[in-house]
Structure formats: C-alpha cells, structure tokens
Amino acid sequence: MDAPGTQGGLFDGGALQLADAQLTYLPDWLDGATADDWLHRLVEETPWQQPEVVLFGRQLPVPRLVAWYGDPEARYRYSGMTHQPLPWTPLLGEIRQRLVNTLGQPLNGALLNYYRDGQDSMGWHSDDERELGAEPLVASLSLGGVRRFDLRRKGTTRIEHSLQLEHGSLLVMSGQTQHHWQHQVAKTRKPCAPRLNLTFRLIRTPL
Template identity: 45%
Template sequence: MQQFDLPQAKLIYDSDFLNSEFANSVFEELYNETNWIQEPIKIFGKEMMQPRLTNLFGKKSYSYSNIVMKPNPLPEVLLQLEEKIEEAADSKFNVCLANLYRDGRDSMGWHSDDEKELGKNPIIASVSLGGERMFHLQHKTKKELKQKFVLAHGSLLIMAGETQHYWKHQLPKTKKQVSPRINLTFRQILD
C-alpha cells in the first residue's frame, strides 16, 4: 500500500488489493452481464457521446455533467467487493459508478468528483479491473504539482480529505494497444 505525499490531498493506492483470480472473475462477470450504456454529454457547449460506457449500481441516483443516472441493484459480486472496500476505506458507500473503457480511445477528461450530493470531503474508492491505464492528477491552482501512475488490474485507489477541492484527475486516451478496463468508483451520495 502506498500513500502519496501531496499537499491538500489524501491518496492511498494498493496495487494488489484484489487477488488476480477474484479480480478476473469480477471483470468477466461485469463485462459480460452489465447493461452498459453510452450517454450524450456536453463539453464546451458541444454535445457528443461519452468516450466510455457506464452503469450505476446502488441505492441512489447520481448526477454529473447534466446526466442523471438511475441505480440498478448491486449484483452479488459487487456486494462482496463493497464490503471489502468499505473496510479498506473505513467508510460506507451507497453507489458504485461503473465505467467500461473499451480500448485506448475511451477516456475520462480532467475533472473533480466534487458534486454537491457527495458532501464536503468525499471519499472515492476506485477499483481498476482489466487493462492497465495511466492515471493523472494535477493541482487546480498550482499546475506544477502533478502526479501520474499506472492503475493495475485489481488495484484500489482511495481519494479522500480535501483531494476533490484542490486536485483534478483524468484517465487520458492512449495510442498503445490496451485491453478493456472496468473502473468501479464507490461513493456515498448524501440525502
């Protein structure tokens, strides 16, 4: 487990959070049995399809970038995973946003998970499954403060404290040949 020493952030990364057998089975089940959707999103006033597929599991709706996602019940495999993640993050979660990155053309641009319904200092617990991808962080005002690292299959990244106030993150496109990747971000949506 690695804790990053970044100002105004609390980041914990465990590259071996899940054993490969369990990580493989979670990936296969979600990849094959999830009703993945692709929704339009507005970027700089222009509507386009999101460059990834998504689904929401849990007990609450979730909104971001003018998209309102309605939750599906957590499948058994995610219930098992949620229990393990809640223990590692020392936090409770009520939704899991699942993203499927089909190849290197799928991505997530610079953003912070700072929606009002996540509260003041949200804890975001992110599990990576499948193909490894590069993850970037950058301070919002001190642009020279940057961090990047590879998100491994079966890894867990916890972003907590003031991270979402002061930092933004992205999963950039890549021209490298990469396998499909599923990212599961567990969050607590407030009432």
C-alpha cells in the first residue's frame, strides 16, 4: 500500500507542491544506459566504508555503506563524525559537472550511500548541518533498485508524502526544506535490487 501523498498529483513540471519546501523531482534525468554504466562503475570503484555510531549507548554499524568525496576544504560533520573528503574521481567529476550545468549552482561535496538490500536504510533526519548554510542545497541522484523516500514535518511522526526514487532520477532539495521537513529511506521486506544514492551538496562554511 502506498504511503500518504505519493507523487501522483503532487508535482507540476517537476516541482513538488509542498508547504515550506522547495523540491524538484526529475524521474528521467539520466538515460537508462548511462545510469546502468554509472551504477556498475561506482559500485566497483568506490572504497566503501561502514562506520559505527553510538545509539542508545551501543556502538552499531550504520545500515549501509558510505563514502564522502569533495574539494579539499569540503569537510563534513554528521552523525557525530567529521568526514575528510576523498578526491574526486574522473567519473564523479563528470557527474558533478552535469549537475552543476543542470542546477546552475556550484557543488563541492558528494555523499555516496550504497543500500545493498531492503534491510539497508537511512533513518529520519534533516540535512541541516551548520556547514550547509541557511538554505541547504542537496541534489540526490538515485541509481539501481527503486526505494521509497518518505517525508514528514519536523515534530510529527506521520509520513505526509512518499516518492518512489527511480533508477536515474534526480531529487533536488533546497530553500527552507531542511528546516521544516525530515526524510528517511525505511527498511523493507519487499525484494529490491541494490541501490546507490549520490547526494551532492554545497559546503558553504568549511569546518
């Protein structure tokens, strides 16, 4: 069953009609052949890590594999850890340039999350770290298996909107979105192919 507010009727020309938010969803940003190629190469080339976080007094591995790339000054702190950027690879540099051309905005860092199966997930959060500035810009490219992306208002528990993030799709979050909304990629028991998510960001205030 779909969660409340799935994408049917929510979008007008790619823009999500959501109060106190600026979101744009482009389901076919990449052609299928390019999306397939980038997925295969990135999964193989990336030096994946699985850092641990302290949750309720226990040290647990995050339920996905991660890597942080960026310009030398683009250090990024989240989940209690400061991440030093890996240098851009030729492929990630190419992807970044395509996104910059699409958005007309600079981007200096990219967080890669690899969801190996339905039990890999991302809990509720907002990308509102200080170094992302007053109006964080996050461009989220999805490759591989389709996963559901949920949104809820801060301070509430009800899922208000959900999107099915397709292979080769681009979701752009900007403006006041991160100040008013949280998002997650929940675990699922449904069979799903591995998914790679690249979230390109603009670090405005380096650590």
